Amino acid sequence: MHRRLAIFCHRILTNSSLFSPRTNTILYNQSNLLNSRNNGFSVFRMFMFTSTQPRRVLDPDDPATLMKEDGVAVCSQMWIENFREPNKTVTNLTGYLRRFELWVLAYQKVSADETGAYLPRSAIQRSALEDLLALRNAVLDNRFKWGARLEFFIKSPKDKTEYESLSKRKIKAILTTTQPAAFQDRIVQEVLFMILEPIYEARFSQKSFAFRPGRNAHTVLRVVRRSFAGYLWYIKGDLSTILDGMKVGMVISALMRDVRDKKVIDLVKAALVTPVITSRVDEGEKKKKKKRKYQKKRVLAEDEPKPDPYWLESFFGFAPEEAEKVPSWGHCGILSPLLANICLDELDHWIEDKIKEFYHPSKNDVIWNSPDGEVEQGNTSWPEFVPTSGPDKTKKIDYIRYGGHILIGIRGPRADAATLRKQLIEFCDKKYLLKLDNESLPIEHITKGIMFLDHVLCRRVVYPTLRYTATGGKIISEKGVGTLLSVTASLKQCIKQFRKLSFLKGDRDPDPQPCFRMFHATQAHTNAQMNKLLSTMVEWYRYADNRKKVVNFFSYIIRGSLSKLYAAKYKLRSRAKVYKIGARNLSRPLKEKKGQSPEYHNLLRMGLVESIDGLQYTRMSLVPETDYTPFPAGWRPDHEKALLEYIRLDDPKTLEEQRSCIREQGLISPQDYVSMLVWNYKRNANIVDQLSTTMIGGNNIRSGKELLLRSNHENYDQSTRDEEDNEERFHAAHML
Incomplete structure (x- = not known):
């Protein structure tokens, strides 16, 4: 049978016109078809291996070939270009939108937020890269739609749902209820954010501090301490309604002042226009759920993130009014705070123009008496102190903005503050269609105290x-x-x-209340949670003058709350008994009873119990001092200083200036500086400042060199004369 099959295959191959006679002969000789011991299927196997395949051509859209550079390097180049030319109108951002490296970097960031673990670029699967490339092409081809619920170009690594096999009820629930932002939407938001942020960070005013890298509420407090000591009248304004949302036309017009790329503008506009689906549940449709007598403990899934710990949730409850609201516009997501700053940047620059217009210096004033207004008199290490010498004659204003809240300081009569407030109301009405009145922009004197970021600004003699x-x-x-x-x-x-978080009750004499949220936790875990809260509050009030007092008050409330909790938990009846057993800082175990269990120290040594850390800052002497580190004038964040320094060093003009300076003034080594300093002090009792010598002209440097050489020659002549005298004395001694 095998022989017949081999002969049949041989006839097919020899009669076929697809093969040349030479090929047939080779196949016949190599397969030895007439041999009965050979299998006939070897012909097909031989045919498969001898067929030639065309050479593979590299696909230009292959994800591996598109990743030519590192995404961080591309972002760094964007920052450098925009800070080098901050006033240039950007017209071509589609080129950066095509860079696949930025999309991979955005995927890594969003995946880290989603899964809680950083994903290296080498660990990204090929299928994920192909889906990411499909998303990029859809964005470039205008096929991407914001707010998709069922059809995705790329899904989250945690999303294992098969949307094709869902029932109609589940599909309806997905389409009609509130859902978190899609994974692909967050990737596109991240890419747009990486492209737009360096453009506007180079243009933003130095007076705005919220939603910007390197700037926070502590920076605002340090700026206030540094620059607002000389102002008498303050205008505090709340423009946070702008953060709730603005008209799309206003946002796009503000965006197009500096960006003229149609693709990016259309993406942002579509994100603002596309409606966000939110679920609406009527009161009548709400089902009353009966509470069980014993609540079942909820077990988190493996990939489900853990909720915020109790101490962090409590700390967020202390957020000041100015930091509570974060904008969220349409499907913009992470872009929303940036867009809010872009819109409010017009207000910042308008007030900066008013600062220049309002400034009128007076030589008789103590501070700000120079024509440019930048040079200040007084002790720079103690900027909050202003010496008094008669009436304040200089007129000057200053301004800071944190999110949607502004603070303006005016040095001058109250009438000037009222005029500025009127102009500000007209500007907000014209630019943002925001109706403000005198009550929303109150004018307060510094002696009454102005609260900003939960800190009171006041002045005393x-x-x-x-x-x-x-x-x-x-x-x-x-x-x-x-x-x-x-x-x-x-x-x-x-x-x-504290009252809002149910830590105490009462106004005049606040009484701590037990925090029953920690009732089922151990004493060690409860103390550790509260210590983290206290440490965070100590850092938050770092620049407050009454840091010791307020942190000690925090510690008193928390310690009283825990003592009441432990008294109820361990049935000790009173706080005094809790303090007697657990000590002042509650560091001793409260559950230990003699005769029922081994000593606590033995259990701790064996690792059977947790070590209990006592509460921190139970005494005012343990609270750290207020940070009065001087805040430099013209401060910038570290990343901006590094960028500006790199741009300055990369500029050919800098190198040419250094060469011309060395050519004109000469170069003195550090050894020469030390020699000049020592010799001038020893011979002339005159100390020469090295830095001043560096800054002065070349004539003085040459004179310094001459002085150094002259002192060296004089020293050499003196030593020569001493040697000659010694030789004469030596010869005289020999003659004797």
Whole structure:
């Protein structure tokens, strides 16, 4: 049978016109078809292996070939280009939108947010890269739609749902109820954010501090302490309604001031226009759920993120009013805060123009008496102190913005503050269609206190003793008078937040309440949670003048709350008994009873119990001091300083200036500086400042060199004369 099959296959191959006679002969000789011991299927096997395949051509859309550079390097180049030319109108952003490296970087960031673990680029699967490439092509071809619920170009690594096999009821629930932002939407948002952020960060005003990298509420407090000491009147405004949403036309017009790329503008516009589906449940349709007597403990899934711990949730409850609201516009997601800053940037620049227009210096004033307004008199290490010398004649204003809240300081009469407020109301009405009145923009005097970011800004008169050394080394002490700007944490606001979180009750004499949320936790875990809360609050009030007082008050409330909790949990009846057993900081175990269990220290040594950390800051002396580190004028975040320094060093003009400076003024080594300093001090009792020598012209440097050489020659001549005298004495001794 095998022989017949082999002969049949041989006839087919020899009679076929697809093969040449030479090929047939080779196949016949190699397969040895007439041999009865060979299998006939070897002919087909031989035919398969001898068929030639065409050479594979590289696909230009292959994800592996598109990743030519690192995504971080591409982003860095964008930051450098925009900071090098901050006023240039950007017209071609589609080229960056095509860069697949940015899409991979966005996928890594969104995946890290989704799964809680960083995914290296080498660990991304080929299928995920192909889906990501399909998403990029859909965005470039205008096939991408915001807010998709069932059809996705790429899905989350956690999403295992098969949408094709869902029932109609589940599909209806997905389409009609509130759902989190789709994974692909967040990737597109991240790519747009990486493209737009460097463009506008180079253009934003230095007076805005919210939703920007390297700037936070602490920066605002330090700026207030540094620059707002000389102002008498303050205007505090709440424009946070802008963060709730603006008309699409206003947002797009603000965006098009600096960006003229149609693809990017259309993507942002579509994200703003596309409606967000939210579920609406009527009151009558709500089902009343009966509470069980014993609540079943909910078990989290393996890939489900854990909820925020109790201490972090409590800390978020202390967020100031200015930091509570974060904009969320349409499907923009992470782009929303950036778009809000873009819209409010017009207000920042308008007030900056008003600052220049309003400034009128007076030579008789103590501070701000220079024509440009930048040079300040007084002690720069103590900027919150302003010496008093008659009426304030200089007119000046300053301004900061944190999110939708603004603070304007005015040095001058109250009438000027009222005029500025009127102009501000007209500008907001014209630009943002925002109706403001005098009540929403109150004018307060500094002596009454202005609350901003839960810190009270006030001023008090102080009489410091000024000591200085006069001519002849005489120390003179004089009594001075001035005003001191105080930035203190508001205890009233702290009590309000504590009451909101059910930590205490009462206004005049606040009484701590037990935090029953931690009833089922161990003493070690409860103390650890509260210590984290206390450490975070200590850092939050880092720049408050009353840092010790407010943190000690926090510790008192939390310690009283825990003592009441432990008294109820361990049936100790009173806080005094809890403190007696557990000590002042609640570091001793409260459950231990003699004769029923081994000693706590033995169990701790064996690793059978957790170590209990006592509560921190139970005494005011344990609270760290207020941070009074001087805040430099013209401050910038570290990343901006690094960018500007890199751009300056990369500029050929910088190198040419350094060469010309060395050519004109000469170059002095550090050894020469040290020699000049030592010799001038030893011979002339004159200390030469090295830095001033560097900054002065070339003539002085040459004179310094001559002085150094002259002193060296004089020293050499003196040593030569001494040697000659010694030789003469030696010869005279030999002659004797």
